[in-house]
Each structure stands twice: as C-alpha cells, then as structure tokens.
Amino acid sequence: xxxxxxxxxxREAARYHQGWERAWASPEPKKSYDAIIVGAxxxxxxxxxxxxxxxxxxNVAVIEKGWLGGGNTGRNTTIIRSxxxxxxxxxxxxxxxxxxxxxxxxxxxxxxxxxxxxxxxAQTHHEVRGYQRTAHANALQGVKTExxxxxxxxxxxxxxxxxxxRYPVLGGLWQARGGTARHxxxxxxYARACSDMGMDIIQKTEVTGVRKENGAVVGVETSRGFIGTxxxxxxxxxxxxxxxxxxxxxxxxxxxxxxxxxxxxxxxCMDCVVMANTVHGYMSQSDxxxxxxxxxxxxxxxxxxRGSFHHIEETVRALxxxxxxxSRLKQLRxxxxxxxxxxxxxxxxxxxxxxxxxxxxxxxxxxxKAIPGSGWGFAxxxxxxxxxxxxxxxLNRFKEGRFIDxxxxxxVAH
Amino acid sequence: MLxxxxxxxxxxxxxxxxxxxxxxHLKRYGPGSSDExxxxxxxxxxxxxxxxxxxxxxxxGCGKWFLAARCTNxxxxxxxxxxxxxxxxxxxxDAIAARRPNWSIEA
Ligand SMILES: Cc1cc2nc3c(=O)[nH]c(=O)nc-3n(C[C@H](O)[C@H](O)[C@H](O)COP(=O)(O)OP(=O)(O)OC[C@H]3O[C@@H](n4cnc5c(N)ncnc54)[C@H](O)[C@@H]3O)c2cc1C
Ligand SMILES: [Zn+2]
Numbered sequence: 420x421x422x423x424x425x426x427x428x429x430r431e432a433a434r435y436h437q438g439w440e441r442a443w444a445s446p447e448p449k450k451s452y453d454a455i456i457v458g459a460x461x462x463x464x465x466x467x468x469x470x471x472x473x474x475x476x477x478n479v480a481v482i483e484k485g486w487l488g489g490g491n492t493g494r495n496t497t498i499i500r501s502x503x504x505x506x507x508x509x510x511x512x513x514x515x516x517x518x519x520x521x522x523x524x525x526x527x528x529x530x531x532x533x534x535x536x537x538x539x540x541a542q543t544h545h546e547v548r549g550y551q552r553t554a555h556a557n558a559l560q561g562v563k564t565e566x567x568x569x570x571x572x573x574x575x576x577x578x579x580x581x582x583x584x585r586y587p588v589l590g591g592l593w594q595a596r597g598g599t600a601r602h603x604x605x606x607x608x609y610a611r612a613c614s615d616m617g618m619d620i621i622q623k624t625e626v627t628g629v630r631k632e633n634g635a636v637v638g639v640e641t642s643r644g645f646i647g648t649x650x651x652x653x654x655x656x657x658x659x660x661x662x663x664x665x666x667x668x669x670x671x672x673x674x675x676x677x678x679x680x681x682x683x684x685x686x687x688c689m690d691c692v693v694m695a696n697t698v699h700g701y702m703s704q705s706d707x708x709x710x711x712x713x714x715x716x717x718x719x720x721x722x723x724x725r726g727s728f729h730h731i732e733e734t735v736r737a738l739x740x741x742x743x744x745x746s747r748l749k750q751l752r753x754x755x756x757x758x759x760x761x762x763x764x765x766x767x768x769x770x771x772x773x774x775x776x777x778x779x780x781x782x783x784x785x786x787x788k789a790i791p792g793s794g795w796g797f798a799x800x801x802x803x804x805x806x807x808x809x810x811x812x813x814l815n816r817f818k819e820g821r822f823i824d825x826x827x828x829x830x831v832a833h
Numbered sequence: 834m835l836x837x838x839x840x841x842x843x844x845x846x847x848x849x850x851x852x853x854x855x856x857x858h859l860k861r862y863g864p865g866s867s868d869e870x871x872x873x874x875x876x877x878x879x880x881x882x883x884x885x886x887x888x889x890x891x892x893x894g895c896g897k898w899f900l901a902a903r904c905t906n907x908x909x910x911x912x913x914x915x916x917x918x919x920x921x922x923x924x925x926x927d928a929i930a931a932r933r934p935n936w937s938i939e940a
Binding site: 466540658660664669670671672718719720721722723725727728729817820 | 834835848852853855856857862869870871873875876877878879880881885887905906907908916
C-alpha cells in the first residue's frame, strides 16, 4: 500500500494524478478462510482490522451484499460521544472515542474526526437530575464530561433559544472531546487497511445461509457459492434477525427505520453538536455547511430503509423551537436506515448457540461512535473467546436479567 | 404513509392515529415456566423480513387494540383483524397466500 501524505499529493499533482492506486482490492472469494465477517459496515470492517492488527489473523474475508459502508455506517449523522451512564457502556464507548482521536494516523486515512464538543440539553428538571447523575458517573469512569449552566450553553451555541415555548433550556451535559467524523471515510479507511493486510473484501455478495455440522459452523452459502470457515462473525445491523434465522437462533431484536436529513448549506453558525432528547431532535453542521438533523426512530418493524414522513415533521418542529433561525431553511436530502433495537437498548457482542458463530449487533440508533471500540473488543472475543470490553454485552444477559439499561441514553438519539 | 383499517370501528386510520404494539400472538408464560420460556416471551422476536403479524392500537380513535398482517419488506398490508384471537384466522392466511404464494405460516 502506498501511503497517503502531503508529499504524495505533490508527487501526484506533478504527474496529473495518474499514480494513485486502488484503495482496496476486489478479489474473487477463496474456498475457505480462518474467519469470515458478514457485513462490511464500520463494525464488521473494524473487527476484521483488529483481528489482523491485534491477533495476526489475516486469512479473513469480509462479505458484503451491497457496497462498503452502504448500510447504516453510510447513513448516520456521525455523532461521537461516550457520556453513558453504565460502566460497561462507558468503557466500550470511551475506548472507541479514544481510538477515534488517532484513527486518521493509525489508518493513514483522513476520517476527519472533529472533536468539536457535544451538548445534551437538559429541558426538564428530571433531565437535569439525570444528566448531573451521568456527569458524576462519568467522573468515576474517567470520562471527561461536565454539567453546564444555561448561560454557558448560550456561550457555546449562540443560535440557541434558551426559553423556548415548551421546554426552556435548564442546562446541559457537555463532552468537549465528543464530536463528529466522516462516516464513509471510516469504512474506507478500514477497508484499505484490511486489504493491505491481505484480507479479502468481497462486495456485492449476499450471504444466504449458514452451514452447520454437529452444531458448529462450517461455512456460509452465498450468492457466489459456498465459502468455508470455522469462525463466523455476523455484523449486519438491521439484518441481524435474518442472519440469526439462517443460523437457527432467535434474537431479542426488532428492526425499525431511523431517518435523518440535511438542510441546504449555509455559512458556519454552530461549531458543536447539540442534542435535545426531550423534544426528540439533534443537529450539527457539516463542513459543507449543511445542518445535519436527526430525531426519533419509527415504532414498527420495517426493512425498507424508508421512514414515516411525520417523524421528519416532528423532528424539524422540535428543532425550530430550539433554533428559531432554521425555520426558513430548505431541506436538501432525507434518508433512512434500518436499525436493530434490542430489548434493553444496549448492543450485543456475544457468542451464540452455534459453535463458532459470533454476533455483534443491537447498536441501534447509536453505533457509529462505537465502531473502533466494538471492533477491538469483538475481534478479541472472536480470537480468544473472551474480551473484558464485551463481557457484559452477552446474549445471556436477557435470560439472566442483567440488563444494561441505557434507554435514557440510547432510546431516542445518539 | 401507512394506513390501516381499524376492524373495531371501521375507520381507515393514518399511522399518526395509531400506536404500534409489536409482535402479535406471543405465547404468554406464567409462574412455573423455565427461564428460557420467559426469555423468549419477554425478548425474543421473529422480526421477519417479510410477513409480520403485529399489534396496533387505534390510539387517537376508538382506542381499541387490533392486529395486522403486513409485509416489512414492502410495507404492503394484507389484512387487519380482531385482537381476540390466539392465531391468525383463515381469511387472513388466505389474503397473505394470495399475494405471497411461497409463504407459509412457520416461516
Ligand atoms: C439515520 C441514522 C442516524 C444515525 N446517527 C448516528 C449518530 O449520530 N451517531 C452514532 O453513533 N450512530 C448513529 N446511527 C447508528 C449507526 O449508523 C449504526 O449503529 C452503525 O453504523 C452500525 O454499523 P454496522 O457496521 O453494525 O452496520 P451497517 O453499516 O448497517 O453494516 C451492515 C452491513 O451488512 C450488510 N448485510 C446485511 N445482510 C447481509 C447479508 N445477508 N450478506 C452480506 N451482507 C449483508 C449490509 O448491506 C450492511 O452494509 C445512526 C443510524 C441511522 C440509520
Ligand atoms: Zn378504531
């Protein structure tokens, strides 16, 4: 792999940019691999990357039915934060946030991580208490956050309306090192690094079945034939239930649509991320100037990557209350992704009832921020059978009643 | 916009009038059941890409619960029917079979 650098840009500029090589190869699938990952979203690719980097397992294929990052990884609003309440969540999300800090250097690929700060507004007294509690929990967990006053909120976000008609801003939970990153670049950067380690990224190939012998996996049926493996990682977000069905087990998951939209581009007016969970909306501004907006998920099962119009309306209505200046903005684009919601709204990184099959799913509405930490822990789980990062996120927690109750943090926004 | 006919009051209701209630026909487990049975009842869901039986409440209407058979892959609605039934009635199964010849209830 030829490294990207300022020097490389100058070199290519001098020869009409004819020397750039393909960022990753598109090989024919081999007959078998030491490990197969289904799903080339951020979580699948990060898993493959750390299987190679941390455990030297490089005879790996990542099989994707569409194109790299074409699932939720390329559809999300890229909020990165780690201000969760429970220790298990704070650990994996903070691991991920920390890895984002150096991801561009680690991958030699500019993922445009921008730690511009994330505010979660407190707009009811209940929320004030909740976020103060989270700030205290974060202090114990070593996650740097603070509860800030309305005046400080206004200082950070001048365009905000503190005394809105329904819910005045009573304060906020501020994580200064939270922010955003370029979602496609995260997928592409990992894919390039995986391909460089000799892994096969196989796009436009759908897994259609999981073949087992004596209760253990021996490979997958795909639209391009059978591919053998004794280690299978299922990392398919909204399609987790479909893959689990192929492997012969059930999940505590329902798939629903989550939407987002962007406005026409305007001049810079907000340089951090603001989340307003009581009114169901959040917003940031992209480098292109678009206001990036998201809200709540639909309430019914859906695989169409299209959501309900009235949710867009509710989200925008809530944000106009909070930011009156956006009321005249035009919507440029709107889209949806299928998110995998678990019974306790926390992810699942686990062994499964089928020997050799592992599953990483349930990130629902908020897994972009977790990609590197999830890949780190899940690779360890697949390679060694145990990871301290994923230990609490097993499937068995639903039977044992050990929920990781983050619904306050993850039920609505990100 | 999703539109379902409420079998209780006959109104064609927009989804803004309705509250989704998740998977229908769950078998309810009581005292004396095993951990696995409770886990399945409380958490495991079929979550199919295709025909789905589900509960809805006509929340901003007559207020009654009813059931619907719907395709999660196309959003096509096959039928709505009474909530007072432990399994999909024959006319609902026929309505689905007419549109999905390869579908069977176990799938
Ligand atoms: C609108 C929206 C906004 C969001 N905003 C945020 C946010 O601000 N912050 C945040 O942290 N998170 C956010 N999320 C959540 C985040 O996008 C997801 O949690 C995360 O991207 C999941 O990544 P993944 O790799 O698990 O799944 P995906 O990126 O969806 O990848 C799964 C891949 O599996 C493939 N696949 C499925 N079935 C098969 C098969 N049979 N064979 C082969 N391949 C298959 C799919 O094609 C897909 O590419 C948002 C999500 C949405 C939809
Ligand atoms: Zn009714």
